[in-house]
Amino acid sequence: MMAKTRxxxxxxxxxxxxRDVENIISGYEAIREKVSIRIENEEIVASVxxxxxxxxxxxxAAACGLTIEIQGSSRILLxxxxxxxxxxxxxxxxxxxxxxxxxxxxxEVISQINLPQIRQFRMVPQYEFDRSKAxxxxxxxxxxxxxxxxxxxxxxxxxxxxxIHAEKGVPIGLILNxxxxxxxxxxxxxxxxxxWGDYSSEPRRFAPPGALNKFIEDREEAIRTWYRRNxxxxxxxxxxxxxxxxxxxxxxxMYPKEEGKTFSGSVWFYKxxxxxxxxxxxxxxxxxxxxxxxxTYINGIKVGETAYRYPPRRYPLDSSILRKGKNLVAVRLVIxxxxxxxxxxxxxxLSYGNHKMDLTGIWSHYVEKETAPCDVPGFLSQxxxxxxxxxxxxxxxDVKVKGVLWYQGESNTGNANHYAEMFTSMMxxxxxxxxxxxxIITTVLxxxxxxxxxxxxxxxxxxxxxxDIPSIVQDCAVVSAQDLGAPYExxxxxxxxLGRRYAQAAKTLFYS
Numbered sequence: 200m201m202a203k204t205r206x207x208x209x210x211x212x213x214x215x216x217x218r219d220v221e222n223i224i225s226g227y228e229a230i231r232e233k234v235s236i237r238i239e240n241e242e243i244v245a246s247v248x249x250x251x252x253x254x255x256x257x258x259x260a261a262a263c264g265l266t267i268e269i270q271g272s273s274r275i276l277l278x279x280x281x282x283x284x285x286x287x288x289x290x291x292x293x294x295x296x297x298x299x300x301x302x303x304x305x306x307e308v309i310s311q312i313n314l315p316q317i318r319q320f321r322m323v324p325q326y327e328f329d330r331s332k333a334x335x336x337x338x339x340x341x342x343x344x345x346x347x348x349x350x351x352x353x354x355x356x357x358x359x360x361x362x363i364h365a366e367k368g369v370p371i372g373l374i375l376n377x378x379x380x381x382x383x384x385x386x387x388x389x390x391x392x393x394x395w396g397d398y399s400s401e402p403r404r405f406a407p408p409g410a411l412n413k414f415i416e417d418r419e420e421a422i423r424t425w426y427r428r429n430x431x432x433x434x435x436x437x438x439x440x441x442x443x444x445x446x447x448x449x450x451x452x453m454y455p456k457e458e459g460k461t462f463s464g465s466v467w468f469y470k471x472x473x474x475x476x477x478x479x480x481x482x483x484x485x486x487x488x489x490x491x492x493x494x495t496y497i498n499g500i501k502v503g504e505t506a507y508r509y510p511p512r513r514y515p516l517d518s519s520i521l522r523k524g525k526n527l528v529a530v531r532l533v534i535x536x537x538x539x540x541x542x543x544x545x546x547x548x549l550s551y552g553n554h555k556m557d558l559t560g561i562w563s564h565y566v567e568k569e570t571a572p573c574d575v576p577g578f579l580s581q582x583x584x585x586x587x588x589x590x591x592x593x594x595x596x597d598v599k600v601k602g603v604l605w606y607q608g609e610s611n612t613g614n615a616n617h618y619a620e621m622f623t624s625m626m627x628x629x630x631x632x633x634x635x636x637x638x639i640i641t642t643v644l645x646x647x648x649x650x651x652x653x654x655x656x657x658x659x660x661x662x663x664x665x666x667d668i669p670s671i672v673q674d675c676a677v678v679s680a681q682d683l684g685a686p687y688e689x690x691x692x693x694x695x696x697l698g699r700r701y702a703q704a705a706k707t708l709f710y711s
Contacts, residue, residue, distance in 0.1 A: 203228070203229040203230050203271065203272040203273050204226065204227070204228050204229070204231075204234065204269065204270075204271030204272050204273040204274075204275060205226050205227050205275075206224065206225070206226035206227075206269065206275060207225050207226050207335070207336045207594070208323070208335070208336040208337045208338035208339055209320055209336055209339075209374070209595075209598060210224050210225075210226065210277065211277060211338065211340065211341060212276075212277050212278045212279055212280070212341070213278075213279050213280070213281075213318060213340070213341035213343070214277065214280055214281070214318070214320070214341050214372070215280075215281045215282070215283050215285055215318050215341070215370050215371065215372025216256075216259070216280065216281070216282050216283075216285065216372070216599070217282070217283075217284065217285045217372075217599035217600060217601060218258075218259060218260060218261045218262075218282040218283055218284065218369060219258050219259075219260065219261075220258050220599050221255050221256065221257060221258055221599075222255070222256050222258075222259075222599055223253055223254065223255055223256075223597040223598075223599075224236055224253075224254050224256060224267070224269070225251065225252065225253040225254070225597055226251075226252060226269070227250055227251060227252070228247045228250065228251075228252050228271040228272065229250065229272060230271070230272035231247060231271050231272050232246065232247050233245065233246055233247060233252075233271075234247060234252045234254065234269060234270065234271040235269070235270045235271075236254045236256060236267065236268070236269050236270075237267070237268040237270070238256055238259075238265065238266075238267045238268075238280075239265065241256070241257060243255065243256055247271075252271075253597065259282040260282065261282055261283050261368075261369035261370065262281065262282050262370075263279070263280075263281040263282075263283075263316055263370050264279055264280075264281075265279075265280040265281070265282070266278050266280065267280050281316065281318070281370035281372070282370065283316065283369040283370030283371055283372060284363065284367065284369055284370075284371055284372070284601045284709075285371075285372035285373075285374065285598075285599065285600045285601055286356070286359075286360075286371070286372070286373055286374070286600060286601055286602055286603065286604060287374045287376050287595070287600050287602075287603045287604070288353050288355070288356045288373055288374065288375050288376060288377055288603075288604050289376045289377050289386070289603060289604070289605050289607070290377045290381070290604075290605050290606040290607030290608075290642075291377060291378060291379050291380055291381045291581075291606070291607045291608075291609060291610060292377070292379030292380065292509075292609075292689075292690060293355070293606045293609070293642075293645070293680070293690055293691070294353060294355055294356070294375075294377040294604065294605070294606040294607070295353060295375065295377040295378065295379050296353065296354050296355070296690050296694065297350060297351050297352060297353065297354060298349055298350050298351070298352050298353075298354045298357055299350040299351070300354065300510065300511070300690065300692070301354045301692040301693075301694050302513070303485075303511065303513065303546065303692055304692035304693050304694075304695070305354070305358075305692070305693075305694070305695050308695065309349060309350075309357075310346075312344055312345075312349060312357070312361065313344070313345050313346065314343075314344040314345070314360075314361065314364060315343045315344070315345050316364065316369075316370040316371065317343065317344035317357070317360045317361065317364055317370075317371045317373070318341045318342065318343050318344070318370070318371070318372055318373065319341065319342050319343075319344075319352045319353065319356065319357075319372075319373040319374075319375055320339060320340075320341050320372070320373070320374050320375065321339050321342070321351070321375045322336075322337075322339070322374065322375060322376045322591055323337035323338075323339050324378060324581075325337055325590045325591070326405075326411060326580055326581070326583065326586035326587065326589075326590050327586060327589040327590040328401075328402040328403075328405050328406040328411075328583065328585055328586055328589065329406040329589075330388070330389075330585075330589055334589055334590045334593065334594055335594070336594035336595070341372075344357060344360070344361070352373070352375075353373065353375050353377070354692075354694035354698075355604070355606065355694045355697050355698055355701065356373045356375060356604065356698075357373075357694075357698065358694055358695045358697070358698025358699065359604065359697075359698040359699075359701040359702050359705070360373055360698075361698065362698060362699055362701075362702030363702055363705060366702075366706075367710075374595070374598070374600065376591050376592075376595070377606070377607075378581040378587060378591075379581070380579040380581050380582060380610055381579075381581035381582060381587060381607065381610060382581070382582040382584075382610045382611055383607060383608075383610075383611050383618065383621050383622060383625060384398060384582070384584040384585075384621065385581055385582055385583060385584060385585065385586050385587040385588070386587050386588050386591075386592065386607075386625055386629075387584065387585065387588055387621065387624065387625045387628065388585055388588050388589070388628060389402065389584065389585050391621075391624045391625070391628060392584055392585070395617050395620075395621070398584040398585075399584075401583045401584065402583060402584055402585050402586070405583060405586075411580060414578075415578075415580065418575055418578060421575045422573065422575050425535075425570075425573045425574075425575065426492075426533065428570055429464055429465045429533055429567075429568055429570055430465075430568075431465075431567055431568055434465075434531070434567060435496075435499075435501075437467050437529070437531070437565070437567060438467075438494075438496035438499050438501070438527075438529040438531070439498075439499035439527075439529075440527070441469045441471070441527070441563050441565070442467075442565050444565065445467075445469065445563040445564060445565040446563065446564060446565075447561050447562070447563055447564075448468070448561075448562055448563070448564045449560065449561055449562070450468065450470070450541045450547060450558070450559055450560065450561075450562045451487060451540070451541040451542060451543045451544075451545070451547065451559065452540070452541055453538055453539075453540050453650070453651075454466065454532070454534065454538060454539045454540060454541075454564075455538060460538075461536070461537050461538060461572075462534055462537075462538065462539065462569065463534055463535065463536045463537070463569065463570055463571060463572040463573065464533070464534060464566065464567070464568045464569040464570045465531060465532070465533050465534075465566075465567040465568050466531075466532050466534065466539070466564055466565070466566050466567065467529060467530070467531050467532075467564065467565045467566075467567055468529070468530045468532060468541070468562050468563070468564045469527060469528065469529050469530075469562055469563040469564070469565070470527070470528040470558055470562045470563075471525060471526070471527055471528075472525075472526050472527075472528065472549065472556055472558070473524065473525060473526075474521060474522065474523055474524065474526055474551075474554075474556075475523070476523060477523050478518040478519075478521035478522070478523070478551045478552065478554075479518055479551070479552050480518055480551060480552035480553070481515070481518065481551070481552075482515070482516045482517065482518040482520070482521060482549070482550065482551035482552075483513065483514065483515050483516070483549070483550045483551075484497065484502055484503070484512075484513075484514045484516060484528070484549050485511075485512065485513055485514075485545075485546040485547060485548050485549075485550075485558075486512040486514070486528075486530055486541070486547055486558070487511070487512060487541055487542055487545030487546060487547050488508070488509065488510070488511055488512065488542045488545050488687075488688075489505070489508065489512060489530070489532055489539070489540065489541060489542065490508045490534065490538070490539045490540040490542065490650065490651070491507060491508045491532075491533055491534055491535045491539060492504075492505060492506050492507060492508070492532075492533045492535075493505055493512065493530050493531060493532050493533070494530075494531045495512065495514060495528070495529070495530045495531070496527075496528070496529040496530075496531075497516065497520050497521065497526060497527070497528055497529075498520055498521070498522065498526055498527055499527075499529075500520050502514045502515075502516040502520065503516075509689060509690060511545065511546075511692075518551050518552070521551060528549070528558065531567070535572065535573040536572030536573050536574075537572070537651065538651055540650050540651070542650045542687050543650070543686075543687055544685045544686055544687050544688070545685070545687070545688070547559045579610075582610060588628075592629055592632055592633070593632060595633060596632050596633055596634070598633070599635065600633075600635065600637070601709050602637070602638045602639065602640065602705065602708065602709040603629075603637055603638070603639040603640070604639075604640050604642075604701055605639055605640065605641045605642065606641075606642040606680070607642075608642075608644050608661045608662075608665060609644060609647075609689070611661060612644075612655050612657040612658045612660075612661050613655070613657055614657075615657045615660040615661050615664065618661060618664050619664045619667070619668065619671060622641075622664075622668060622672070623668075623671055623672050626639060626672055626675070636674055637674070638674040638675070638676075638708050638709055639672070639674065639675050639676075640675075640676045640677070640678060640701055640704045640705065640708060641665060641668055641669075641675060641676075641677050641678075642665065642677070642678055642679070642680050642697075643662050643665045643666055643677060643678070643679040643680060643681050644658065644661060644662050644665065644680060644681065645680040645681060645682075645683050645684035645688070645691045646658075646662075646681055646682070646684060646686065647684065647686070647687070647688065647689055648686045648687055649687075650687050662681060665677060666679070674708065675708075676704040676707065676708045677704075678697070678700040678701055678703075678704050679700070680697050680700075683696055683697060
């Protein structure tokens with residue numbers, strides 16, 4: 200049974216509220232006409248209007264470990280509440296990228312962070328296209344920058360918060376409000392988008408209840424069906440030995456290697472390695488980044504799998520899987536259509552104990568099954584215009600923040616024409632919606648060349664626009680990530696440097 204008194208999802212134990220300003224705590228009350236909120240020795244009484252209440256609590260200096268009691272028809276106790284500086288992290292995957300995805304670059308640093316006053320609220324991914332409906336801010340926990348919780352925190356946000364916390368000595372709250380693959384149009388209302396054309400067809404299509412979920416379920420089932428067609432009975436046996444008929448190939452590579460050739464289906468890649476001593480200690484297999492999905496084995500034992508192209512293949516394993524003498528690394532690569540790849544300029548090696556074995560060079564490959572391409576059209580809910588604005592900005596209208604960090608633009612590189620005007624309009628409506636100054640630090644995208652298509656001229660155009668945005672948007676600064684990645688790395692792992700750059704810009708923009 201749903202509680203008769205409940206809070207909007209962001210208000211929970213462990214939360215961080217913005218210091219030195221009035222804050223609003225809001226939620227739902229099903230029975231009573233009034234709700235009381237008690238913090239320290241102060242009691243605030245809020246009226247209930249059509250099932251909703253909203254209470255303004257007085258400004259509070261930086262503090263931690265406080266308790267807030269909410270009493271309606273049921274009682275809610277919020278513990279370990281902090282007042283500090285709160286920042287919204289928004290954009291797409293490079294802002295969302297969790298600490299666990301940057302361990303190749305920052306594992307030692309992250310392993311030493313134990314800062315319980317740095318906390319993150321992860322907005323639950325949700326979309327709303329019908330503005331006449333009230334969208335509820337979904338409940339999620341506040342996580343802390345401590346062992347056991349830190350790995351799911353935004354890496355860029357974490358390193359930014361560490362710098363600010365060290366300098367200011369106050370609790371830091373991060374509201375992670377980013378969606379990988381999202382377009383700038385998704386973060387805007389239709390009233391703004393109308394000036395650049397008709398963006399209404401997809402929002403209308405997915406506005407009816409359940410329409411988006413049904414479409415996604417059908418699409419995912421079509422993809423699963425295609426993947427099932429690529430499986431052959433007993434194919435795991437192909438992980439145990441190089442089959443007769445396998446041919447040599449140099450890794451890293453495109454597949455097929457020849458320009459103009461295409462392939463769809465499943466291919467096995469094999470690398471024999473010789474280990475001179477008895478393996479011991481922690482072991483890790485790196486097989487770069489792959490296009491598209493993989494299952495990876497050592498000596499016939501599966502050590503990892505990844506369902507899509509972007510994550511680095513970083514597979515920890517028990518060194519007991521390894522043996523003195525010959526060992527076989529086998530990668531089953533599924534290519535959805537066109538060309539696959541062991542992407543260049545990524546790590547390919549096996550480490551165990553104090554040893555590190557390079558895996559680039561000559562491998563063998565064997566075609567398991569060639570099929571028709573996966574013809575399920577590409578689709579990202581987070582690119583549908585207006586969906587994230589209604590679900591993820593309007594729902595935060597009463598939440599006070601010190602400022603915003605924005606890393607977005609990859610999804611608009613194919614449509615850069617109006618990006619500056621759209622971003623300017625987006626920020627205006629965000630500020631109106633949240634009723635705040637809302638200073639923002641935006642980011643120049645890291646350089647990137649798609650392994651399949653090369654460098655897009657529009658990528659450089661978005662970068663140029665981003666560098667110039669502070670000249671047209673008030674209370675805006677820009678930092679650059681342009682130099683932080685490898686050519687074929689869409690998600691650069693050096694978020695430490697980026698976090699320091701954000702913090703440096705924040706000292707002027709947020710704290711001047």
